[in-house]
Amino acid sequence: MQTDLKTAMADMAADVERAILHLLPTTDLPESRVLEAMRYGCLNGGKRLRPFLVCQSAALFGVNPDCALRVAVAVEFVHSYSLVHDDLPAMDDGDLRRGQPTVHRKFDEATAILAGDGLLTYAFEVLADPATHEDPNVRCQLVAALAKAAGPHGMVGGQMLDLIAEHETFDLGTTTRLQRMKTGDMIAFSCEAGGILGKAPPPQRLALRAYAHDLGLAFQIVDDLLDIEGTEAETGKSVGRDAEAGKSTFVSILGQDRARSQAAMLAVQAKAHLEIFDGRADILKAVADFVVARRT
Amino acid sequence: MQTDLKTAMADMAADVERAILHLLPTTDLPESRVLEAMRYGCLNGGKRLRPFLVCQSAALFGVNPDCALRVAVAVEFVHSYSLVHDDLPAMDDGDLRRGQPTVHRKFDEATAILAGDGLLTYAFEVLADPATHEDPNVRCQLVAALAKAAGPHGMVGGQMLDLIAEHETFDLGTTTRLQRMKTGDMIAFSCEAGGILGKAPPPQRLALRAYAHDLGLAFQIVDDLLDIEGTEAETGKSVGRDAEAGKSTFVSILGQDRARSQAAMLAVQAKAHLEIFDGRADILKAVADFVVARRT
Secondary structure, eight states: OHHHHHHHHHHHHHHHHHHHHHHSOOOSSTTHHHHHHHHHHHOSOOOOHHHHHHHHHHHTTTOOHHHHHHHHHHHHHHHHHHHHHHTSTTTTOOSEETTEEOHHHHSOHHHHHHHHHHHHHHHHHHHHSTTTOSOHHHHHHHHHHHHHHHSTTTHHHHHHHHHHTTTSOOOHHHHHHHHIIIIIHHHHHHHHHHHHHTTOOHHHHHHHHHHHHHHHHHHHHHHHHHHHHOOHHHHSSOOSHHHHTTOOOHHHHHOHHHHHHHHHHHHHHHHHHGGGGGGGGHHHHHHHHHHHHOOO | OHHHHHHHHHHHHHHHHHHHHHHSOOOSSTTHHHHHHHHHHHOSOOOOHHHHHHHHHHHTTTOOHHHHHHHHHHHHHHHHHHHHHHTSTTTTOOSEETTEEOHHHHSOHHHHHHHHHHHHHHHHHHHHSTTTOSOHHHHHHHHHHHHHHHSTTTHHHHHHHHHHTTTSOOOHHHHHHHHIIIIIHHHHHHHHHHHHHTTOOHHHHHHHHHHHHHHHHHHHHHHHHHHHHOOHHHHSSOOSHHHHHTOOOHHHHHOHHHHHHHHHHHHHHHHHHGGGGGGGGHHHHHHHHHHHHOOO
8 A cells, every 4th residue: 555655646746746837837027036936935846745635535525636636736835835934034944945945045035935925825816716616615615724724723823833832831732732733734624625625524524634633643743753863864854953942842742752652543543534434545544654654 | 075085094994903803813822922913914003095995896886894894804914914024124124114113023023924924814714704795706706816916926926026126127117017016906906806796797897997007006106206205204114215225116217297297197097987987986086086195
């Protein structure tokens, strides 16, 4: 299954990159510089985990793959914008992202701010377009759910907490909320998007939500472990930054051993939520194992 | 009429501020800091011209004022986000906005970046909510049109051009495109939003669009004039910055006298587009005169 998963994720990553190029054409006009920076910010060879979750959850309900791909790209635009802004000197001050110069290092800081703004804005234009789904009610639900997952009560709120974590020590409850907001809510949206697109009945939506919740936490615990155990060559980004900044993470609170077993337990639990789909969600189950086993 | 207009604008500004407070409640949780910065960034006593245009254009078609007010606030969120990011050190590096410290001076740079991101994201959540209009098709049209006006082919593209204008000399054509993108497209959306909400027939939408186009250009020419002729006490922001930065503006290209007569001509033209509404658009006509006569 892990080989199948790797092939499926690689195929999807190629589809996502083609769709990004198609949706972000550049021109000879001078303002096209911001489009180039937007492209650069989302064509960096990432794993495309979130787009994969969108497309796989949509496939459970027989959604047109072209429609799912548009939502997948919108999610990747929002994820990429968050990385571009997070890397800015006033935020995490990152020079490298997946081994390449970050957007503000490649272009400049002002262009990076605008490129992030442009990616975020364009994501909503893509979702609201009739090409994404024939039913405007579905499109509105997608817009509302993505905005909620990315906004001040989701990702942006999580990043705010993350900044505060540099000066304050958080307990396990606040650290869990931080991570749910910062990465969990966007992972949850990626899984729920398939259910919205496929007009899935409530029990199936709830199952996807529960799966995404456990998957997101497991993902973040492994991220924290890699920040300690990984190398820059493996992760393609600076490591050891959380400890350096004195941030509370799952690993600083639980210790490495308990954190690792917690991640493994969450993966088991995530897979159990998918039993409702019989064998049709095997690839999403494999994603849970992949997320816990990953080294990058 | 100018007295009526001032009263109507002041009433609307009060409604907008109440709606902002209602839509952005703060909490005791630490991440609420970003909500406080978002509030601060849009509760700065502005003229609320764009919300006024939304509500007045909606009134032409008998739209429920509460629905129009939600769209008006969404527009103000997007306008405010653009000011918060535009004031950042890497962009225009502004210390004061309407006589008050800018968001990154009052809070810090990272919080200002996140507050801008949060305002932009939340605007789309507000538009997509069923409370904004019962018809999801109308809500999708609003989301798509706002995203287009604010994105890389609208405001964000205009800001990119504005940054390039610091190093390159633009001709009148490129300067006009810069201003249409940077401020014109959001003003155009504000006027079109009423037509979308009211499901107005195409000729009336076109008339509003044409009005907004002329109004937006007149607005920008006056902005350029105030940067030369105004005082900081009047405008509440630093003046003389365009000339200092060597930027091409309508005034640097046309000269003060021709720029002033051009703005006056555009106001006449803007008002003429509203004849289709008989006397019902008198207050929008008064806005055109107000925009040209303003000193702040």
